[in-house]
Amino acid sequence: MLEQTLAASRVLPVVTAGDISATINLARALQRGGMTAIEITLRTPTALDAIAAVQREVPELLVAAGTVNTPADVARVVDAGVTLALSPGATPALLQAAAEAPLDFVPGVASASEILQAQAYGFELFKLFPAVTLGGLGMLKALGGPFPEARFCPTGGLSPENFRDFLALPNVVCCGGSWMVASSLVAGGDWDEIERLAREAMSTDTQRSGENT
């Protein structure tokens, strides 16, 4: 179920929320562009309020919490009504808390040993972070050997130029990225450009839509 949901989302925009009304406008632009989910990281003081606001104002979007790094973070996002949480990494305490919590959780991994550790808690879908720095496509192909059941959402260093190559791999479910939600676009209120980048990311054409315009 989680795998299907993330596969449908195709690209998961990773948002670091500042101003709440700007985050609502950003979420609306992503939704207009065809995106079905948004990851709002717990990196800022306004993150939980932003999650609640987007859940309320843009109910069409699945609102995931990101940078959920501790058992306390798991409790905070469950309290906020979040049903999907992701982390750039994992500790045994985090894996235990997330396995027991009433939400879907995608732990971060960066090595075979970290996959083994997360599998011991029942997880099979992982955020590979930071994907490009770790080895990108080659690493994902290599991990497919010993871990044929493992599925990945590579994040970190993905771009309009490379994300389709990641999505084409059989063990990649979706890609995470921040290119369509760059802080410069949000600060400038460039919602049309954010919508365009979202639409381009969601397009299944092999040729990028922007190349024809």
Ligand SMILES: O=C(O)C(=O)C[C@H](O)[C@H](O)COP(=O)(O)O
């Ligand atoms: O904050 C988290 O929980 C993360 O997992 C990190 C983010 O996924 C990356 O910062 C996105 O990477 P870029 O697309 O290269 O900006």
